[in-house]
Amino acid sequence: MEVTTVPTSPIAGQKPGTSGLRQKTKTFMSEHYLENFVQSTLDALVAEGVPVKGGTLVISGDGRYHNKTAIQIIIKMAAAAGVGRVWCGDHGLLSTPAMSAVIRTRSRGLAGMAPFGGFILSASHNPGGIDEDFGIKYNCENGGPAPEKVTNLIYTNTTTIKEYKLCCGLPEIDLSAPGSYTLGGGAFRVDVFDCVEDHMGLLQQVFDFGAIKALFAREDFSFVYDGMHGVQGPYAKKIFVDEFGAPASSLMNCEPKEDFGGPASASHGHADPNLTHAVELVARMGLNKEGREIETTSEPPVFGAAADGDADRNMIMGSRFFCSPSDSLAVIVANASCIPYFAAGLKGCARSMPTSCALDRVAEQLGIPYFEVPTGWKFFGNLMDSGTDAFPGKPVYTPFICGEESFGTGGDHVREKDGMFAVLAWLQILAAENPDPAKPIVGVGDVTKKHWEKYGRNYYARYDYEGVDKPAAEKMMAAMVEAQPALIGTTVDGMKIAKADMFEYHDPVDGSVSKNQGVRFIFESGSRFVFRLSGTGVAGATIRMYLEEYAAPGADLTKHAFDVVKPIADIALKISKLTEYTGRTEPSVVT
Numbered sequence: 001m002e003v004t005t006v007p008t009s010p011i012a013g014q015k016p017g018t019s020g021l022r023q024k025t026k027t028f029m030s031e032h033y034l035e036n037f038v039q040s041t042l043d044a045l046v047a048e049g050v051p052v053k054g055g056t057l058v059i060s061g062d063g064r065y066h067n068k069t070a071i072q073i074i075i076k077m078a079a080a081a082g083v084g085r086v087w088c089g090d091h092g093l094l095s096t097p098a099m100s101a102v103i104r105t106r107s108r109g110l111a112g113m114a115p116f117g118g119f120i121l122s123a124s125h126n127p128g129g130i131d132e133d134f135g136i137k138y139n140c141e142n143g144g145p146a147p148e149k150v151t152n153l154i155y156t157n158t159t160t161i162k163e164y165k166l167c168c169g170l171p172e173i174d175l176s177a178p179g180s181y182t183l184g185g186g187a188f189r190v191d192v193f194d195c196v197e198d199h200m201g202l203l204q205q206v207f208d209f210g211a212i213k214a215l216f217a218r219e220d221f222s223f224v225y226d227g228m229h230g231v232q233g234p235y236a237k238k239i240f241v242d243e244f245g246a247p248a249s250s251l252m253n254c255e256p257k258e259d260f261g262g263p264a265s266a267s268h269g270h271a272d273p274n275l276t277h278a279v280e281l282v283a284r285m286g287l288n289k290e291g292r293e294i295e296t297t298s299e300p301p302v303f304g305a306a307a308d309g310d311a312d313r314n315m316i317m318g319s320r321f322f323c324s325p326s327d328s329l330a331v332i333v334a335n336a337s338c339i340p341y342f343a344a345g346l347k348g349c350a351r352s353m354p355t356s357c358a359l360d361r362v363a364e365q366l367g368i369p370y371f372e373v374p375t376g377w378k379f380f381g382n383l384m385d386s387g388t389d390a391f392p393g394k395p396v397y398t399p400f401i402c403g404e405e406s407f408g409t410g411g412d413h414v415r416e417k418d419g420m421f422a423v424l425a426w427l428q429i430l431a432a433e434n435p436d437p438a439k440p441i442v443g444v445g446d447v448t449k450k451h452w453e454k455y456g457r458n459y460y461a462r463y464d465y466e467g468v469d470k471p472a473a474e475k476m477m478a479a480m481v482e483a484q485p486a487l488i489g490t491t492v493d494g495m496k497i498a499k500a501d502m503f504e505y506h507d508p509v510d511g512s513v514s515k516n517q518g519v520r521f522i523f524e525s526g527s528r529f530v531f532r533l534s535g536t537g538v539a540g541a542t543i544r545m546y547l548e549e550y551a552a553p554g555a556d557l558t559k560h561a562f563d564v565v566k567p568i569a570d571i572a573l574k575i576s577k578l579t580e581y582t583g584r585t586e587p588s589v590v591t
Contacts, residue, residue: 001167001184003080008032014040014158016151019376020137022123024539025066028134032164038074038119039164040157041138042081044150050116050141053082058102060094060195061121062231062310064128065258068092070121070136072172079188080165085113086188089195092175093256095231095311096120097410097418098199100143104414106198116141122231125272125308129259132269142390144381144415148512196238199420206341206413207424208431209243215431216244220441222301225423226281227254228271229261232311235420250301252280260309273306273315273407273419274591275322281306286320290562290590293320302443303430307419313407314419316426318444324561326356326460329403331451332425334362336401338432339425341413348397350380353503353518354530354546355405356458365455369397374505374517375404375532377417382509384412391509405462405546449557456552459564463547463587465578467540473533476543476581480519480531483575487521492571496524503530521575526550529572543582545572562590 014021014037021037028034045052059074061067071092078086087102088094094102099120107114123135138146138154146154173181173190181190215221223246227233233254240246253261260271266279275282275289286293286300304317316323323331333349336342350371351359363370373379380402387396403409408417409425426444433442484500491497499522504515522528527549534542547565551557572578579585 001079001188002169003165004168005163005165006032006035007163008036008161010159010161011036015155016137016146019124019145020120020135022126022133022135025128025130025132025134028070029066034070034073034136035077035164035166036158036161037136037154038077040161041154042077043157044153045117047153048150052116054084056085056087056107056113056115057083058087058094058099058115058118059121060089060092060099060118062095062128063091063093063256063258064121064123064134064260064309065130065132066134067121067258068175070134071175073166074119075173075190076166076168076170077164079167079170079184084188086190087115088173088175088190088192090175090178090192091195091256093195093231093234094120095199095235095419096122096124097312097414097416097420098195098235099139100414100416101199101202103139103141103143105202114141120310122310124310125270125313127260127269127271128309129262129269132259139415142381142385142415145378147378196235199235200239202413203239203420203424206339206411206421207428208340211431212424212427213244215427215434216246218434218437218441220302222303223250224252224281224284224301224304225250225254226252226273226278226304226306228267228273228278228306228308229253229255229257229265230271230307230309230311231256232307232419235311239420252284271309273308273313274589276589276591278306278315281315281317285317287317287322290560291322292560302441303427305423305426308407311419312417314409314422315407316422316444318448321443321445321448323444323448324356324460325403325405325407325409326351326358326458327448327451328422328426329355329401329409330358330362330455331429331448332409332422333359333366333401334451334455335429335432335447339428341411342399342401344399346399346401348383348400350383350400350402352404352406353520354462354532354544355403356460356548357550358455358458359403361455369395371508374503374514375406377408377410377415379505379507379514380410381415382507384415386509394509405460452557453553456550456555457557459549459551459559459561461547461562461565461569462591463545463569464589464591465543465545465582465584466588468543468582468584470541472581473541473543476576476578477519477531477533479581480576484519484521487575492575493567495527495568495571498522498524521572527568529568531572531576543578545569545576545578545587547572
């Protein structure tokens with residue numbers, strides 16, 4: 001195979017964020033942009049001693065515009081770097097959790113073929129299309145996102161790159177169906193495989209598919225799933241329809257599209273499973289975008305769920321009921337013993353710092369370690385790998401469940417958040433709650449309300465201010481940090497501030513310290529608000545404001561969360577001076 005060396009020069013701004021590198025699609029399509037980043041990544045891996053030459057690399061994405069073209073480019077670059085095998089999901093598709101599953105499990109029984117990592121082509125929940133967003137992320141041999149040590153080296157390489165290499169003469173690989181292609185006289189091989197099989201096979205080891213199928217067989221159980229035209233469609237069809245027997249009509253928007261449905265769709269192409277964007281599902285479940293009940297022409301289904309573009313996020317709903325991600329995580333952990341994989345008991349759990357403290361109360365009652373980590377799934381990965389060959393001598397925290405308020409939930413079966421895992425966990429819980437088909441069906445709302453009666457309720461909401469001027473947002477954050485010492489002990493609108501700080505995380509596994517992870521204000525009552533700047537957007541900055549108030553068992557647990565946290569929001573806006581800094585008077589999204 002002839003290797004072509006292409007002269008290039010650094011392109012500014014190729015610093016991977018918490019979820020890889022994201023930019024406008026047209027930026028990725030511009031000359032040298034994708035190639036520079038891929039070459040910088042491959043060079044970083046070689047420098048770190050990763051067995052790139054002769055190794056196996058996985059390359060796939062969420063199906064957004066430019067996905068198939070980018071895969072062909074990376075295949076040619078992998079060949080030039082001496083990679084021995086490339087694995088691709090059919091049609092170039094792999095959900096983010098499926099990518100992790102493939103890296104971790106597909107090589108079992110295939111000596112010497114374990115992948116050294118994989119490229120995921122996705123910008124997650126960001127819109128897709130030629131005028132929208134594209135992204136790329138590298139996952140390591142454990143199936144999890146590359147650690148900062150690697151991403152920092154990748155970025156350094158992007159600032160000094162002078163050339164990249166590719167095998168221009170390689171033919172385009174047919175990704176439309178499973179098949180194998182041996183090239184270069186046997187020196188290089190590309191395998192295209194069923195994108196669903198590895199992930200589903202792993203999930204079958206975690207859950208009791210038979211019990212869930214019995215739930216679906218009940219005449220009074222009804223179900224709807226919204227794939228939001230992302231990558232999850234093939235997975236939903238195989239699992240819900242083929243395995244569980246759900247009618248095909250129960251699937252909404254489960255045909256993957258390059259623009260996730262585009263501006264003409266109900267979600268406007270924003271494959272983000274929340275009350276604002278999953279418009280069709282939310283209405284079908286009998287709620288509006290604030291999670292308040294609306295009149296419907298027919299009875300809503302018992303269970304509803306949705307996935308985002310790359311299927312690592314999830315939204316859980318019951319009939320006229322929205323289960324917040326924070327509550328969903330707490331309920332799953334509290335009921336984990338009904339899931340076969342966790343039947344012997346959990347050894348650990350964790351949440352991101354902005355996620356509500358509902359999980360903490362469950363963990364305390366179960367007597368298991370729990371952790372509060374920065375936003376970013378890689379922090380959970382260290383806890384899952386603790387006590388393994390990666391971190392010998394450290395405590396073992398697996399079996400392990402974790403999650404984020406941003407609609408991400410997962411377990412230690414993979415090293416990414418897993419939208420299908422969360423849905424199956426809830427279906428397993430409902431199967432356990434409904435052993436007698438002669439009795440009335442117990443739904444998501446019933447299970448969650450019973451949970452609140454035992455543990456209390458953490459009323460919670462998040463305000464997102466998207467596309468904000470980044471310098472203005474940074475000034476606002478800096479001003480809050482500067483004001484914190486003087487605000488401790490003061491009372492604002494009748495609420496006394498007990499603690500105010502900038503969250504930093506000391507990783508108990510690798511000893512690293514992550515600073516500047518969010519501004520926190522905690523009141524004497526235990527209520528709190530948090531501000532963060534998000535690293536997942538492309539245009540401008542996104543300010544996220546998190547609001548939480550705890551109500552103990554016996555208190556009124558039936559109020560609407562948005563109403564309960566509104567006074568905290570007013571205080572947060574007053575202290576932050578958000579409108580003064582940004583000009584924004586209303587959030588873009590409330591969820």
